[in-house]
Amino acid sequence: MKINFKKCKLCGNVIWTLNDKDIKCCNEDMIDLEANSVEASFEKHIPNYEINNNKMTISVNHVMEEKHYIMWIMMVSDSLVYFKKFNPLDEAKVTFDYNGPCTIYSYCNLHELWSINVD
Ligand SMILES: [Fe+2]
Numbered sequence: 001m002k003i004n005f006k007k008c009k010l011c012g013n014v015i016w017t018l019n020d021k022d023i024k025c026c027n028e029d030m031i032d033l034e035a036n037s038v039e040a041s042f043e044k045h046i047p048n049y050e051i052n053n054n055k056m057t058i059s060v061n062h063v064m065e066e067k068h069y070i071m072w073i074m075m076v077s078d079s080l081v082y083f084k085k086f087n088p089l090d091e092a093k094v095t096f097d098y099n100g101p102c103t104i105y106s107y108c109n110l111h112e113l114w115s116i117n118v119d
Helices: none
Strands: 004-007 014-017 031-033 048-052 055-059 070-077 081-085 093-097 102-108 112-118
Touching: 048 112, 055 070, 081 093
Parallel strands: none
Antiparallel strands: 004 014, 004 031, 048 055, 055 093, 070 081, 070 102, 102 112
């Protein structure tokens, strides 16, 4: 399924939505987030994945420090959304059920949204 990510330029709140309507936060229109568009290391932000027995293990090769970390990983298939939130000292790794083609997203607190498509 196609989802859209939006960020509030004032408070930093990030949301996802199934539509592309203008949504306000802090009384301002939220800005659209484009994955893989921030100037930063691709290898350190793009989700890596392995599929085994209908399970998909996803990890991000990124530091997990108080000031710089992967905040969440999300997997979006045709009809399902899986979401895992992380704290700074966690390992950026999670296993979800694998249901076929999907898009995996990761979100860095400094370098925003990254994604990879899985066939
Ligand atoms: Fe980062």
